[in-house]
Amino acid sequence: MHSAIILGGGMVGVGAAVHLRQRGWTVTLVDRREPGRETSYGNAGMIQAEAVRPYPMPRDLTSLLNIATGRTNDVRYSFSSLHRHIEPLLRYWWHSAPKRHREAIAAWARLIAYATPEHDILIREAHADNLIRRAGYRVVFRDAAALDHSIKDAEADRREFGVNFRVLSGSELTKAEPILRDDLPGAIHWLDTWTVSDPGALVTAYADLFERLGGNIVLGDAQSLQQTATGWSVETDNGRIDAANAVVTLGPWSPDLLHKFGYRIPLVRKRGYHMHYSGGASLDLPLVDKGRGYAMGPMAKGVRITTGAELTGPDALATPVQLASAEASARELIDLGKRAEPEPWFGTRPCTPDMVPVLGRAPRHPGLWMNFGHGHQGFTLGPATGRLLAEMMNGETPSIDPTPYRPERF
Secondary structure (H helix, E strand, O other): OOEEEEEOOOHHHHHHHHHHHHOOOEEEEEEOOOOOOOOOOOOOOEEOOOOOOOOOOOOOHHHHHHHHOOOOOOEEEOHHHHHHHHHHHHHHHHHOOHHHHHHHHHHHHHHHOOHHHHHHHHHHHOOOHHHEEOOOEEEEEOOHHHHHHHHHHHHHHHHHHOOOEEEEEHHHHHHHOOOOOOOOOEEEEEOOOEEEOOHHHHHHHHHHHHHHOOOEEEEEOHHHOEEOOOOEEEEEOOEEEEEOEEEEOOHHHHHHHHHOOOOOOOOEEEEEEEEEEEEOOOOOOOEEEHHHOEEEEEEOOEEEEEEOEEEOOOOOOOOOHHHHHHHHHHHHHOOOEEEOOOOOEEEEEEEOOOOOOEEEEOOOOOOEEEEEOEHHHHHHHHHHHHHHHHHHHOOOOOOOOOHHHOHHHO
């Protein structure tokens, strides 16, 4: 009987757990909290079928100066923690050169093609359709030149990858979202993306499906992972558990665990914040305010604003400067209402310097597997990479070539 311990109960870990269980494996999912409470809970709630290009690091001087001097809300950094980020950022900059970025796009787009089809299967099996809308989202522009530039990029994506979008003029945008202020030049409506009213609840629904399939979820400490004579063990609230295989799906915490087994996997750790607002107007579909570096969308708890990336220390206190800026920008567009929570939520997105997930067998430890580093798209890609990993672990021919994602590239 094949057995596995999966460490980490976010969308990526739960996706892998379901796929292994469906193949008859004995699977225990271990996390320090119930599934879907960390990064998978705090995103913009989108299964992004259009996200065929991973985010490169800007290489033009103007963009880099804007980041360095704090003039952009997309990226913010704390000077005192910059030393932690320098090495992965330099690698990220190197991989963002056009030729290398093309390679990342090719590897990334192959995974994205599986994003909504794999979610679709799990949504049906988990009876989670009430959480999903299949109507896309809109990117709004405050500047006509930026809109024109983005339309050209979107047309290239449609030609190359078949993604679907519609351009809305200012007046069409006002008709589609009557609560928006009416002097914007327009928007791009991405049509293939699905939106989720409660991202944490979707992860929970998939975790419930995993348990109905006979999987086991326990609270425990991933850092207690040990290699044994027959495989791997971990300490949990229910005592020690053993399995032939262990899968590391701990998102931004994965390299810390793997470090003790001699693996050095670089990550750019990007912190993001969110806050819900209630009592104001409600949006029809999520909006990304391109020029101001944030997203907002209608959620179960109100309108959720999600920020860009903050580079800071793992234990640094919350510094929600980007959230304050995003909130001020959003209030220029809609009646936002009042903050629905006393404090903003924050979590960390694990981005590899080459912008492609780490997925596959650990080179030097039999039965140890990795699946993390999905950047901004762990929520989108969890079921797709979960399937790919399960195929590899089960000795099947993988649905796509896993070579670009292999851990030994580091």
